[in-house]
Amino acid sequence: MNLAQVKELLQAEVLSGEEKLATTHALSVCGADLMSDVLAFTKEKTLLLTGLTNPQVIRTAEMIDLVGLVFVRGKRPSEDVIAMARERGLPMLSTKLPLYETCGLLYTAGLPGCSARAANG
Amino acid sequence: MIQRFPVAGEDFSAAGEASSKIKNILRQVGEDAELIRRVCIAAYEAEMNLVIHAGGGEMILKLDTDMVEVIAQDRGPGIPDVELAMQEGYSTASDLAREMGFGAGMGMANMKRCASEMLIDTEVGKGTTVTLRFKTGKN
Numbered sequence: 001m002n003l004a005q006v007k008e009l010l011q012a013e014v015l016s017g018e019e020k021l022a023t024t025h026a027l028s029v030c031g032a033d034l035m036s037d038v039l040a041f042t043k044e045k046t047l048l049l050t051g052l053t054n055p056q057v058i059r060t061a062e063m064i065d066l067v068g069l070v071f072v073r074g075k076r077p078s079e080d081v082i083a084m085a086r087e088r089g090l091p092m093l094s095t096k097l098p099l100y101e102t103c104g105l106l107y108t109a110g111l112p113g114c115s116a117r118a119a120n121g
Numbered sequence: 122m123i124q125r126f127p128v129a130g131e132d133f134s135a136a137g138e139a140s141s142k143i144k145n146i147l148r149q150v151g152e153d154a155e156l157i158r159r160v161c162i163a164a165y166e167a168e169m170n171l172v173i174h175a176g177g178g179e180m181i182l183k184l185d186t187d188m189v190e191v192i193a194q195d196r197g198p199g200i201p202d203v204e205l206a207m208q209e210g211y212s213t214a215s216d217l218a219r220e221m222g223f224g225a226g227m228g229m230a231n232m233k234r235c236a237s238e239m240l241i242d243t244e245v246g247k248g249t250t251v252t253l254r255f256k257t258g259k260n
Binding site: 062063065 | 136141165220222223225228230231234
């Protein structure tokens with residue numbers, strides 16, 4: 001699924017990387033607020049759903065090449081953090097939905113979690 | 122090749138810059154993507170520990186023909202009980218570190234999982250040196 005489809009599904013606002021949404025594909029999704037868990041358990045080409053909006057989320061995305069970020073519960077990072085994402089060409093969305101419902105919508109639409117991807121190779 | 126990167130303590134906006142530079146260097150020298158991923162995760166966790174626990178320090182990257190080595194060195198408080206610090210879930214991090222999404226007691230275990238070899242040299246009141254070695258698969 002590409003991030004333009006994710007944006008539609010979640011009725012999300014685009015915060016950065018609008019030009020890359022249609023060409024950026026997520027193979028799996030991770031929902032977490034703990035960056036150490038994200039570092040430990042995600043595969044490549046993963047979309048992260050999170051309620052954290054600090055610079056370490058962008059750093060984490062950079063370290064493990066996350067395909068994009070979705071901030072849940074209507075959260076928005078500061079302009080500094082949005083600028084960091086733009087510099088790195090990292091797509092970011094913000095949805096009003098809470099984490100559980102965001103996960104549910106993407107899972108029902110066919111996007112697996114990282115552990116399912118690991119099990120299926 | 123040896124490169125050194127200073128890391129400032131308690132500076133959460135700059136935390137991760139050294140690991141980001143390490144990543145760029147590994148990409149430039151054409152290391153394997155999976156290896157880069159493992160090095161970056163371990164380096165970033167080590168760098169966060171310098172920021173959170175040690176009042177800053179230094180990250181050192183050494184590139185050899187068959188090995189990438191990342192060393193996180195500080196003159197912080199040291200680790201009184203290394204075995205305890207290695208346990209998943211054990212942490213002495215501040216609330217501020219936790220707000221940043223760290224400090225859940227995963228960092229040391231994450232480093233060990235990613236590296237081929239992990240060495241910890243620590244003395245209470247003197248500081249800590251964590252050496253992370255990654256075999257590159259080249260000859």
